[in-house]
Amino acid sequence: MPRWLDERESRVWRAHLALHTELQAVLERRLLADSGLSLADYALLVPLSESPDGVVRARDLAASVGWERSRLSHHLTRMQRRGLIARETCPDDARGAMVRITPDGISAITAAAPTHVADIRRTFIDHLTPADLTALDDIYTRLRAALAEESEL
Amino acid sequence: MPRWLDERESRVWRAHLALHTELQAVLERRLLADSGLSLADYALLVPLSESPDGVVRARDLAASVGWERSRLSHHLTRMQRRGLIARETCPDDARGAMVRITPDGISAITAAAPTHVADIRRTFIDHLTPADLTALDDIYTRLRAALAEESEL
Numbered sequence: 646m647p648r649w650l651d652e653r654e655s656r657v658w659r660a661h662l663a664l665h666t667e668l669q670a671v672l673e674r675r676l677l678a679d680s681g682l683s684l685a686d687y688a689l690l691v692p693l694s695e696s697p698d699g700v701v702r703a704r705d706l707a708a709s710v711g712w713e714r715s716r717l718s719h720h721l722t723r724m725q726r727r728g729l730i731a732r733e734t735c736p737d738d739a740r741g742a743m744v745r746i747t748p749d750g751i752s753a754i755t756a757a758a759p760t761h762v763a764d765i766r767r768t769f770i771d772h773l774t775p776a777d778l779t780a781l782d783d784i785y786t787r788l789r790a791a792l793a794e795e796s797e798l
Numbered sequence: 799m800p801r802w803l804d805e806r807e808s809r810v811w812r813a814h815l816a817l818h819t820e821l822q823a824v825l826e827r828r829l830l831a832d833s834g835l836s837l838a839d840y841a842l843l844v845p846l847s848e849s850p851d852g853v854v855r856a857r858d859l860a861a862s863v864g865w866e867r868s869r870l871s872h873h874l875t876r877m878q879r880r881g882l883i884a885r886e887t888c889p890d891d892a893r894g895a896m897v898r899i900t901p902d903g904i905s906a907i908t909a910a911a912p913t914h915v916a917d918i919r920r921t922f923i924d925h926l927t928p929a930d931l932t933a934l935d936d937i938y939t940r941l942r943a944a945l946a947e948e949s950e951l
Contacts, residue, residue: 649915654923657931660938661922662841663864665818667945670866688815711816713823762802769814770807772944773937778810780933784926785813791925792820 672764680757685710685720686729687761690754693730693746700733703742711789729753825917833910838863838873839882840914843907846883846899853886856895864942882906 650658673684682690688710693701701709707717721744724730729750733743746754773781803811826837835843841863846854854862860870874897877883882903886896899907926934 648919650918650923653931653935657926657934657938658918658922659841659844659862660942661818661934662837663862664938664942664945665814666864667942670864671945671948684815688812691812709812709816711819711823765803765811766801768945768948769811769941770803772941773810777933777937778806780930781810781814781937782806784930784934785810785817788922788925789813789817789820792817792824792921795824795921 668768671768672761675764676757676761679760680753682753682757686724687754687757689717689720689724689744690729690746690750693744694751694754696746699746699751700743703732703744706744724750821921824921825914828917829910829914832913833906835906835910839877840907840910842870842873842877842897843882843899843903846897847904847907849899852899852904853896856885856897859897877903 669684676682676684676687689706692706692709693699703717703721704714707714710717712720721730721732725732728747731745731747733745734741822837829835829837829840842859845859845862846852856870856874857867860867863870865873874883874885878885881900884898884900886898887894
C-alpha cells in the first residue's frame with residue numbers, strides 16, 4: 646500500500662488540477678472570442694513567432710508545450726488547414742520535420758497577444774509576489790526535470 | 799498595450815501550462831491502463847467516495863474540480879452509463895441535482911487508488927519540500943480565490 650496523501654498534500658494536488666482547469670476556461674473563452682485561436686494554437690504560435698526565422702523543429706515545439714508527438718502532429722494538421730503554419734523538411738536531417746509560421750499565423754498571434762497577455766497578467770501574474778515567482782520557477786523546473794527523466798526510463 | 803511578460807514571468811507561465819500537460823499525460827496513461835478510469839472520472843469519484851453518505855450536490859462537485867456545469871453534466875451522463883454514479887434530486891431544493899456514487903464506482907476507485915496515489919507521490923509530491931508545499935498551498939488558494947471573484951463579476 647502507498648502512503649496516502651495527508652490533508653495538505655491532497656489539498657495542494659487538487660488545487661493544482663482545479664486551478665489549471667479554471668485558468669484554462671477563463672483564458673480560452675476570451676481568446677477564442679477575440680481571435681479565434683485556442684490556447685493550444687496560441688501556445689504553438691508563440692515559440693514560432695519568437696524564432697528568428699519563424700521556423701522551429703517539430704520535436705522542439707512538442708517539448709516546449711509538453712505534448713506527445715502524435716498530439717502535436719494532429720494539431721499541426723488542423724493549423725495548417727487554417728493557414729496558420731506550414732510544414733517543411735529539415736535540411737540537416739531528413740527525418741526532422743520543421744514547422745514554419747505563415748504571414749496569417751503572424752497576423753493572428755499579433756492581433757491576439759495584447760488582450761491575452763493582459764488576461765494572463767490579471768488572472769495569474771498580478772497575484773504573485775517576486776518571492777512567489779522565484780518559488781514557482783524553482784518548483785516547476787524541478788518537477789519538469791523529474792518528469793523528463795521518468796519519460797526516458 | 800499591456801505590459802509584456804518579462805523573461806521569468808513568461809518562463810513560469812509556460813512551465814505552469816507545460817507541467818500540467820506532462821503530468822496529465824503520465825498519470826492518465828497509467829490510470830487508464832490500470833483501472834479504465836480517466837483522470838476526470840477519478841477527480842469526480844474522490845469527493846463522492848469521501849462524502850459520508852456517498853452523495854454530493856452537483857454544484858459542489860463542479861466547484862471541487864473547477865468545471866463549468868455543462869461540462870460536468872456531459873461527463874456525469876457518461877459515468878452514469880458506465881454504472882459508476884447515479885443522479886438523484888436534492889430533497890431540500892428541487893433544482894439542486896445530487897450525484898451518488900454506486901457500489902461499482904466505489905469498487906473502481908478503491909482498486910485504482912493505491913497505484914494512482916503512488917504515481918502522484920512519485921511525479922509530484924515527492925519532489926516538494928514542506929516549504930514548497932506551504933508556498934503552493936498559499937499561491938494556489940490565492941489564485942483560485944481571485945478567479946472565483948472574477949467569475950462572479
